[in-house]
Amino acid sequence: MLARQYNEYALNDESVEQERQQQLEREKQEQRxxxxxxxxxxxxxxxxxxxxxxxxxxxxxxxVQHGATLVSMQQQETSLIGKTNELKIEVEQLKGPERIIGLAQKNLGMSVARSNIYVKSAVGKNNANSLAMASK
Structure with a gap:
């Protein structure tokens, strides 16, 4: 009977040892x-x-690309505004009566007839006709 108990004890030790090893392997797998x-x-x-x-x-x-595009457009706008102002000045110079009179005299040989110049009077004696012929 003691031998049997010893054999069962040895088997139990082996099974306990196997259980410990299995538990250690499970813990290692869980850690992994x-x-x-x-x-x-x-x-x-x-x-x-x-x-x-x-x-x-x-x-x-x-x-950054949009900012660079914006800056270039602003520069273009500034230059176009400047060009527009220059063109407005040039148009005003070209529309001036002195230029037209000069071209008519120089190119066409015309002269200004001083007797046909009409001046609008601010306060006229004749209310019906506010234009009066300028006298020479």
Whole structure:
């Protein structure tokens, strides 16, 4: 009977030892799984951070391009406003009566008839006809 108990005790020791080894292996596998899970989470977070950074860089580059376009358009606007002002001055000079009289005298040989110049009077004696012929 003692031999049987010893054999059962030895078998129990072996089974306990096997259970310990199995439990250690399970713990190691759980640790590996835990490390894998943490590694995957870390990689996912790093992926999200990297994508956010790339999107920010692309948006910044687009904003820089739009800013450069805006600056060039503002410069173009300034130059066009200046050109418009120059053209307005030139139109006013070309519309002037002195220029027209000079061209008529020089190119066409015409002269101004002083007897046909009409002047509008501010306060006229004749209300019916506010234009009076200028006298020579």
């Amino acid at each position: 799984l835990s490390c894998r899970v943490w590694r995957r989470r870390f990689m996912a977070v790093m992926g999200v951070v990297l994508m956010t950074y790339l999107i920010t860089v692309v948006r910044s580059e687009a904003m």
